[in-house]
Amino acid sequence: MSDLAINVQKMTRCFGNNIAVDHLDLQIPRGTIYGFLGPNGCGKSTSIRMLTGLLTPTSGELEVLGQRLPEEAEALRLRIGYMTQKFSLYDNLSIRENLSFVAQIYGFNSRQSRERVNELLALYALDKRQTQLAGSLSGGQKQRLALAAATLHHPDLLFLDEPTSAVDPENRREFWERLFDLCNAGTTILVSTHYMDEAERCHALAILENGVKRADGSPAELMATMGAHVLEVEGNDLRTLKSQLVQCPQVLSAAQLGTRLRVLVRDQTEQPQQWLQAQVNGRRIEAVRPSLEDVFVACTGQHSAPPASVISPAAEQGERHV
Numbered sequence: 001m002s003d004l005a006i007n008v009q010k011m012t013r014c015f016g017n018n019i020a021v022d023h024l025d026l027q028i029p030r031g032t033i034y035g036f037l038g039p040n041g042c043g044k045s046t047s048i049r050m051l052t053g054l055l056t057p058t059s060g061e062l063e064v065l066g067q068r069l070p071e072e073a074e075a076l077r078l079r080i081g082y083m084t085q086k087f088s089l090y091d092n093l094s095i096r097e098n099l100s101f102v103a104q105i106y107g108f109n110s111r112q113s114r115e116r117v118n119e120l121l122a123l124y125a126l127d128k129r130q131t132q133l134a135g136s137l138s139g140g141q142k143q144r145l146a147l148a149a150a151t152l153h154h155p156d157l158l159f160l161d162e163p164t165s166a167v168d169p170e171n172r173r174e175f176w177e178r179l180f181d182l183c184n185a186g187t188t189i190l191v192s193t194h195y196m197d198e199a200e201r202c203h204a205l206a207i208l209e210n211g212v213k214r215a216d217g218s219p220a221e222l223m224a225t226m227g228a229h230v231l232e233v234e235g236n237d238l239r240t241l242k243s244q245l246v247q248c249p250q251v252l253s254a255a256q257l258g259t260r261l262r263v264l265v266r267d268q269t270e271q272p273q274q275w276l277q278a279q280v281n282g283r284r285i286e287a288v289r290p291s292l293e294d295v296f297v298a299c300t301g302q303h304s305a306p307p308a309s310v311i312s313p314a315a316e317q318g319e320r321h322v
């Protein structure tokens with residue numbers, strides 16, 4: 001048995017003249033959590049749909065859990081779980097009815113179904129409200145129900161397409177605890193996201209832009225090899241300073257964060273800190289640890305533009321998304 005849950009070469013999908021996914025290579029080891037990070041329309045969902053066998057690639061070699069796609073998609077069906085971007089359960093069925101229905105689809109007999117549904121209700125803290133209609137649940141409860149449904153048949157590989165876009169940070173943290181429990185029990189997980197903090201939790205990730213993989217590796221590897229020094233400038237009139245700095249070829253990007261200007265200076269620049277100090281008229285400079293957002297900016301076309309990420313609606317919690 002291969003150590004790779006997903007082994008893909010040059011996976012491509014065109015819609016007319018639009019290349020949604022462009023020669024994507026992926027090697028995802030079993031038992032890990034792998035992320036797709038990228039903005040809307042970069043090809044995350046299209047890639048996931050091809051990897052689940054639901055969408056036929058235009059070209060490329062795809063092997064998922066040892067099955068070749070699209071030829072062996074049927075054999076893969078019972079071995080994978082898929083949580084789509086939109087809540088796809090029945091609003092007018094209760095929590096228990098939804099899970100029992102999924103169990104029926106997977107061919108559980110009534111005893112197996114009852115046992116497994118009870119187990120999931122307890123695991124996802126839904127047992128006290130099991131008769132409540134799914135349509136009346138909060139975002140976090142819906143998401144827990146969707147995860148319970150996607151894992152009901154004990155899949156070896158779980159696909160999650162932007163699973164936490166509608167939930168608050170606390171529920172998101174809790175959700176990720178469940179993912180690590182699943183991973184610990186041997187499930188491989190592929191999760192797409194546009195949240196930087198979520199991507200940082202993955203064992204490894206691919207940064208996608210316009211259907212192309214711009215970089216991949218563990219968050220630490222990506223930060224160590226990003227090709228730029230990250231420096232922060234403190235002082236007044238940062239707007240003017242920013243517009244001057246982004247004209248310099250040494251500067252990959254500059255973005256204001258409150259009272260600081262975060263500047264990415266290209267690696268090729270000799271003595272980057274001294275170089276920047278000479279540009280900033282006595283303002284204070286500090287070298288800081290790169291973030292995944294810096295990696296994203298450095299490896300996509302988002303250079304001197306405003307940062308690839310913006311403060312999310314949950315900005316108070318310090319989150320960012322691309």
Ligand SMILES: Nc1ncnc2c1ncn2[C@@H]1O[C@H](COP(=O)(O)OP(=O)(O)OP(=O)(O)O)[C@@H](O)[C@H]1O
Binds near residue numbers: 015019042043
């Ligand atoms: N069925 C389709 N027919 C035509 N074009 C499509 C289809 N599905 C996706 N696309 C196009 O493919 C590109 C990639 O879309 P995709 O949904 O994979 O992106 P994404 O990264 O998942 O975005 P989002 O975060 O918004 O879901 C987009 O330009 C989209 O318009």
